[in-house]
Amino acid sequence: MRMSTWIRQHIAALRALLVLTVITGIVYPVAVFVVAQLPGLHDEADGSLLERDGKVVGSSLIGQSFTDGNGNALAQYFQSRPSSSGEGDGYDPTSTSFTNLGPESIVDTLAANPDDADQSLLTQVCQRSKTIGEREGVDGSRPFCAPGGVGAVLSVLGPRDAQGGVEHPTKVVSVNEACPATPFLGSYKGVKVECAEIGEDYSAGLIVPVRGDAPAESPVPSDAVVTSASGLDPHISPEYAAIQVARIAKARTISEAEVRTLVAAHTDGRDLGFLGEPRVNVLELNLDLDGRYPAES
Structure with a gap:
């Protein structure tokens, strides 16, 4: 009698294990994957990747530095905020960190x-x-x-x-x-x-x-002189973008008005109208600049 009860309890536990494995290990991941492929969600689910000429050049969620090999700012590009993530210019998604200062x-x-x-x-x-x-x-x-x-x-x-x-x-x-x-x-x-x-x-x-x-x-x-908490923030403030307009226009031999128009197109307002601050996505803005007004080499 005792052996029979012991067997029944373990069989019930095994059945529960199998059912939960199927639900949480197969059904749920597949359902999340299918939902993520719906229109409007696909890009975000795949990492919000940005492409140029068929090649992935980055993600709209992760900032990049626009500097030369010596760490000097490239005149034709809007500059990101400082980053303390990783060595060199920062923005290393495998080493997200802040300065703790x-x-x-x-x-x-x-x-x-x-x-x-x-x-x-x-x-x-x-x-x-x-x-x-x-x-x-x-x-x-x-x-x-x-x-x-x-x-x-x-x-x-x-x-x-x-x-x-x-x-x-x-x-x-x-x-x-x-x-x-x-x-x-x-x-x-x-x-x-x-x-x-x-x-x-x-x-x-x-x-x-x-x-x-x-x-x-x-x-x-x-935001031009201190790092973000993650060190990966892809945005700068409209105020930081504004003081860079003249340099960008000169480097690309276009008018400042044309540059301001692109900045405005890549400026997002506060979420829900009151959360956070207005912000400019630097990578998206620089890619748009390259596409519309290529810098002379």
Whole structure:
């Protein structure tokens, strides 16, 4: 009797296993595949791939960099936002990541060997903004950024007062400007500002970011100088696209109005009218530019 009950229980378990295997392992995947082939869903299900001359050139869901072999921006293309995914120019879908740097990352690690140096988030933002400003012909200066494209940060050494400040400094160092650089500020509280000696530790001083006289709102938008959470965002803001229009028009010998028309055609509004922000798909826009207004080789 016991053996019979044991057999019946295991046969019932085996039947349940077979039924669930058929449902979840065969029926459900086939049903999802069939639904995905319906008109309007097929492209998305296959990865939203984009083709040019019969060849797959990318996906509308994953950004790309438009630079030369040395990492310099190609003048005839709209530039994507920075990416920290993978080596080189980023945008590696097998290595999606973010920098994990926050607003308190303002002091660089200086080193004689560039491979051992480490830029703070502030310096990365300052450097990118300066480069983009020079490339696009706009003011790339930002608050708390030195003219040289590094974070404007001082280490103020001296006795602390009751509030933790340093009223009478004995030494002031621009911690992100390695010697023999000329510091962005001549003096601070009557003390000459010095450049930073590589290998020296200035953490004992009071770390003071200096705002400078840059405008509060930079023509270079934030998405142009910081990475997205995934590092794969294929979009830029309409504001970043707008400051690139003149360069694109000149490189392709077309009018700025023609470029703006294409930008508008590839600009998506907020989802459902209120979710997210307006955005421009860079890869789709550049492909359309190549198709309509090929750049002279």
